[in-house]
Amino acid sequence: MMRPTHRHGRLRSIIPFIAAVALGPLAVIAAEEPALESGRDIYRAACASCHGSDGRGAPASLTTLDTAPPDFTDCDFANREPDGDWVGIAYEGGPSRGFSEFMPAFQGTLTVDQAQMAVDHIRTFCTDKRWPRGELNLPRALVTNKAYPEDEAVITTLIDVDDPGAVLNKFVWEQRFGPRSQWEVVVPFGWLETQDTIEDDGSTRWTSSMGDIAFAVKHAFHHNYEKGRIVSIAGEIIVPTGDEELGFGNGTTIFEPFIAYGQILPADFFFQAQVGGELTADKDKAPNAGFARCAFGWTTTSGQFGRAWSPMLEFTAGRPFTTNADIQYSAIPQMQVTLNKRQHIMFNLGARIPLNERDERKTQVIFYLLWDWFDGTLLEGW
Ligand code: HEC
Structure with a gap:
């Protein structure tokens, strides 16, 4: 990926990451005791362990594994991808778009609507409205x-x-x-x-x-x-x-x-x-x-x-x-x-x-x- 700004931080703990990959997205959600009513709840339960509750990427959890989660607060990166691409990645997993397998597929765990709600929450991390949306x-x-x-x-x-x-x-x-x-x-x-x-x-x-x-x-x-x-x-x-x-x-x-x-x-x-x-x-x-x-x-x-x-x-x-x-x-x-x-x-x-x-x-x-x-x-x- 040509996104140098996202490669930040060093690994503090890979345990949550290994758990996430080994047990799949279900385990990630179960571990967080879900109340999946809003995009924020879904994001917190399913995505935040890797992407961080602030969207910047969880405590640099993945850097030793070669692929860091992107920084969703970076408007330059976050605004150019249309919702359809992101919901697709969340639903079908990173490899479906040629991204890292460390980005899991939530198909079977979340509905497409819930994946969309999580993406809607991701959209709140960039607060600068000058950037035109990828759509x-x-x-x-x-x-x-x-x-x-x-x-x-x-x-x-x-x-x-x-x-x-x-x-x-x-x-x-x-x-x-x-x-x-x-x-x-x-x-x-x-x-x-x-x-x-x-x-x-x-x-x-x-x-x-x-x-x-x-x-x-x-x-x-x-x-x-x-x-x-x-x-x-x-x-x-x-x-x-x-x-x-x-x-x-x-x-x-x-x-x-x-x-x-x-x-x-x-x-x-x-x-x-x-x-x-x-x-x-x-x-x-x-x-x-x-x-x-x-x-x-x-x-x-x-x-x-x-x-x-x-x-x-x-x-x-x-x-x-x-x-x-x-x-x-x-x-x-x-x-x-x-x-x-x-x-x-x-x-x-x-x-x-x-x-x-x-x-x-x-x-x-x-x-x-x-x-x-x-x-x-x-x-x-x-
Ligand atoms: C197990 C860790 C993990 C979890 C859980 C996770 N992600 Fe990711 N995600 C990643 C990694 C790693 C990448 C970077 C992949 C790459 O650049 O190859 C990524 C990338 C992404 C991208 C960016 C794709 C792009 O255009 O660069 C989106 C969107 C995304 N994740 C959405 C989500 C959503 C929504 C959830 C929750 C429903 C979620 N992720 C849960 C690890 C995770």
């Missing part, structure tokens, strides 16, 4: 930006299957700072099929280059878990690092401000939207432009807490601010799926289908591989 971290669409500030690495690939061919990749590194902000770096690179001007016999060859690198900052200025919404403002600077001659860049600096909005809808549906503009330094190289994007989606899991599948339908509209330019519309049906047990590595596959100007614009295949790097390394949690 608002909606599945990432292929094109529409998320409003949620993230610790993610994403590599998106767009393939032009028609003549001339193109394979364009975009590597994005996103990192949170403070409760609601995030910076990111975008590095595009790819391969383009071009006419071979040396041979000049109509044959083509592939060239490769890096594109225009971009730097962005995003800030969630509004979020409300009860209302299920989050709104962010962001600004991106795209610098002309790409080889314009080869077709890998705009040849001018572009400033891209945008607003992103995420909304949880009933029955596991969600909606995301992004509206922004592109202001260019040199209008001869690239015109100013505006865009609007949105994504409707729905998430379902295999079994109660298993792999998450999120089909989405995205619509995009973009228009360069030049005379006679039309708005270009596209639809992008897609499916995101979590790949590993911890569900912090995801894949999304879709197709960008032009809805107008279909003679000049072709359908493209788009996919990404996403790594939520705060939740573990690439090799963890399988």
Whole structure:
């Protein structure tokens, strides 16, 4: 786990821990004489022996065993996980999500509702309300930006299957700072099929280059878990690092401000939207432009807490601010799926289908591989 702040304290007594693991959660509860009416009671009876009555991890009970319980008072850690993940861990045990077996399964001891009540109590340990809840971290669409500030690495690939061919990749590194902000770096690179001007016999060859690198900052200025919404403002600077001659860049600096909005809808549906503009330094190289994007989606899991599948339908509209330019519309049906047990590595596959100007614009295949790097390394949690 990449959570250095939780590895605190040294072992004082492993006896309660050994008892807990050996006898199972039932023994933990029985030993505490339960009055399991409130989340607090359930937490005290079933969880506090390891997690501590204050949520910081019981007297450092597990450190010699390699895995310490996390610090639930640490808002940076505690707010990003949605309830569903935590109830799943409590119900099915640590290994169900690729975590330590020292986190026992309470299935058969607690009902799902009771596990939820214990998690509700865990939520009271972080008292700083500035941190947006993990539920608002909606599945990432292929094109529409998320409003949620993230610790993610994403590599998106767009393939032009028609003549001339193109394979364009975009590597994005996103990192949170403070409760609601995030910076990111975008590095595009790819391969383009071009006419071979040396041979000049109509044959083509592939060239490769890096594109225009971009730097962005995003800030969630509004979020409300009860209302299920989050709104962010962001600004991106795209610098002309790409080889314009080869077709890998705009040849001018572009400033891209945008607003992103995420909304949880009933029955596991969600909606995301992004509206922004592109202001260019040199209008001869690239015109100013505006865009609007949105994504409707729905998430379902295999079994109660298993792999998450999120089909989405995205619509995009973009228009360069030049005379006679039309708005270009596209639809992008897609499916995101979590790949590993911890569900912090995801894949999304879709197709960008032009809805107008279909003679000049072709359908493209788009996919990404996403790594939520705060939740573990690439090799963890399988
Ligand atoms: C026997 C000790 C023990 C008991 C009892 C216990 N836990 Fe844990 N729990 C752990 C350990 C150890 C971890 C850290 C696992 C890891 O990081 O691999 C953990 C991690 C967790 C996590 C964090 C998962 C994440 O996202 O990092 C949650 C949530 C959790 N426990 C909930 C509960 C709840 C709710 C209860 C009571 C119903 C409970 N635990 C009882 C030992 C325990």
